[in-house]
Amino acid sequence: MNQPSPQRPPHPGFYALVGPNAAGKTHLLRSLMGPGAAFVPAGADAKFAGDTVASHLRAANTAKPLAPIDFPDARIKDLSVGERRLLTITVALAAEEPLLLLDEPFDGIDTTTRKQVRQQLIDYVAEDPERTIVMASHRPEDFVGLATHVIQVFGRETHSYGLSLDDARLLYPTVTGPTAEIEELAAQYPVVDKATLGPTTRATFSAPIPESATALPVGYPDDAMLIDLLAQSPANLQTGKALQ
Template sequence: MKPGNYGLIGPNAAGKTHYLRSRFTHGAAFVPAAADAHFAGRTVADHLRAAHAVRPLNDDLLADFNPGAKIRDLSVGQRRLLTICTALAAEEDLLLLDEPFDGLDVDNRARIRELLIDTYTPERTMIIASHRSDDLAGLVDSVITVFDQEVSEPISLDKVRRNFPTLLGRKDEVRQLVEKRKVVREDVLGPTVRVTFAEPLDHPSATYPSDQELIDLLASGKANR
């Protein structure tokens, strides 16, 4: 897998965590889902001391944490930031994040997104697992879909975007095209209809999905039906 940011998306229990764990080898940093996270010792200092014993860390990414703070007193968001910052501070070539935004409030979600963007480096491979497209949009360039333990090859968003054109127009006009092409979504809006196709379309009024919309289409499996 080439360096870059990848989104691993699929429904709960589809096999995302299993896939991440299968990639966890020497030279990788793994951040488990919040419910599976464990901390060493009673304080932040204890945890970071144990992490330093495993591999050297870039302390600049850990400077905002109070070493004397007790782990039990940290909020959910603070614990999540601690696990992610510790993984980033290891500066490994592969970073694996399992549902990093799950259960967080808006402020902490924003902080983690900013952290991942600010620490981006083109030499690193980052795989973020989530069941929500809004977690991934703006952070990843490619997605890997998981359905019933079946894992796809990485799909470049920019390369497949034009495979999903959308037309909005009069029902009779748009449906003439629908009869000849594969459709993944159709919404009736009074006298008009909005249709998203699953193949390229040479039409001057065609529009194309945003990253979040495209990830939703790929994650739903409709694109392959």
């Protein structure tokens, strides 16, 4: 299956950018930068203009007129790690660009602030259905309640570029039942996770299982488990495209 070029995601929505460390997630985010995009780098890469919040906001507003921002003034060096993170996110949201790129945005943010930022991101997309967010995170739970689509990166190649989470979910059926029956299925379909307790085995597969293949009930992962699975291996029905 041919994929669109990774210049922009193919549909509006919230994209979970997943993959192992050093796979190329940050490289992909940077490749999406350009007119109409706002970028929030990883915390260690964040740069600030001037010595104070006010000077940083003035510089940001000069570069791109921003929506009103309510952020307490202080010296940048006196801000906590979480406050600096929140400042970069606040400025990016105020830019109101159609594409928002986030690299590990929840690092260094406490639980209360994380909830605040999550709601801001939900509102950001809800305010304009044509907006798109692409967010990289190493924690699957960060995407729960946010992500609608996925982009996988492995070995600097993209996979499942724009696959919806609901479609991706069908690629990972989970079947629980007598070990002998599960082993028969495992001989026919690839298994990504398996656990046995006494005479019962639960197996998660990485390919759809036809209804005719088993009489056992088939379940599917919740969002957090699905994101975790997608971060471990490319979804089977999608081809890869090398990052440029």
